[in-house]
Amino acid sequence: MDKYQESQKNKLFKTSHHDPYCLQRIEGSAVCSQCGAVYQAGNWTWSRPENTVVHSAQEMTCPACRRIHDNMPAGTLTLSGSFLQKHRNEIIHLMEHTEEKEKTDHALERIIKLTDSAGELIVTTTGIHLASRLGHALESAFKGKSDYRYSENEYGVSIHWTRNK
Numbered sequence: 001m002d003k004y005q006e007s008q009k010n011k012l013f014k015t016s017h018h019d020p021y022c023l024q025r026i027e028g029s030a031v032c033s034q035c036g037a038v039y040q041a042g043n044w045t046w047s048r049p050e051n052t053v054v055h056s057a058q059e060m061t062c063p064a065c066r067r068i069h070d071n072m073p074a075g076t077l078t079l080s081g082s083f084l085q086k087h088r089n090e091i092i093h094l095m096e097h098t099e100e101k102e103k104t105d106h107a108l109e110r111i112i113k114l115t116d117s118a119g120e121l122i123v124t125t126t127g128i129h130l131a132s133r134l135g136h137a138l139e140s141a142f143k144g145k146s147d148y149r150y151s152e153n154e155y156g157v158s159i160h161w162t163r164n165k
Contacts, residue, residue: 019074019127019155021063022108032062034069037107044107064108064126073112073124075131076158080120083142083163088121091142095123098137102130128157135159 030039037044044062067073084091092114102109109130115122125131128150135146144163151157 019063021067021072021074026058029057030060031057032065033059034061034065035107037062037064046104046107062108064110067126068110068112071112071124073126074156075125075128075134076156077123077125077131077134078120078158078160079123079138079162080160081144081162081164083144083165084121085119087142091121091138094137094141095134098134099130102133106130128155131157131159135161 025042026039031037032039032044037046038048038057039045039060039062044064061069079091095111095114099109099111106127106129109127110125111130112124112126115124123131123134125134132148135148138144138161139146142163144161146159146161149158
């Protein structure tokens with residue numbers, strides 16, 4: 001990995017740009033009317049703490065559901081190569097399993113959709129962390145080559161993974 005690729009990979013944790021879809025901190029708690037995620041103490045989660053009166057929480061749409069509705073992904077992962085065609089179901093299973101694990105702890109990290117386009121599989125995500133985790137999971141499980149590009153002027157990542165044999 002050259003210096004440029006390493007610096008781009010490290011930007012995942014050093015980005016100065018914040019997700020424009022994330023809300024400013026709000027007072028009290030909230031519940032997403034779309035997915036049921038709960039906002040409390042500055043975080044979106046799936047758990048409903050017993051000491052929280054959720055019935056008095058504000059109802060709103062969480063940032064992930066807004067991204068899904070607007071079809072505005074933070075991460076785009078493009079997969080290509082002959083290996084993809086031969087192992088498509090295994091690859092999709094790996095990505096779905098990786099999403100489930102990530103989503104358990106991070107309610108705002110989700111796959112928006114998977115789209116076939118001219119022999120490629122395009123995966124869009126609500127967060128840059130899930131997109132990055134998917135890229136790393138593909139490399140770990142199936143090898144191949146990944147190229148990570150972090151947006152300079154906005155919150156986003158574009159990853160291209162390929163393997164031919």
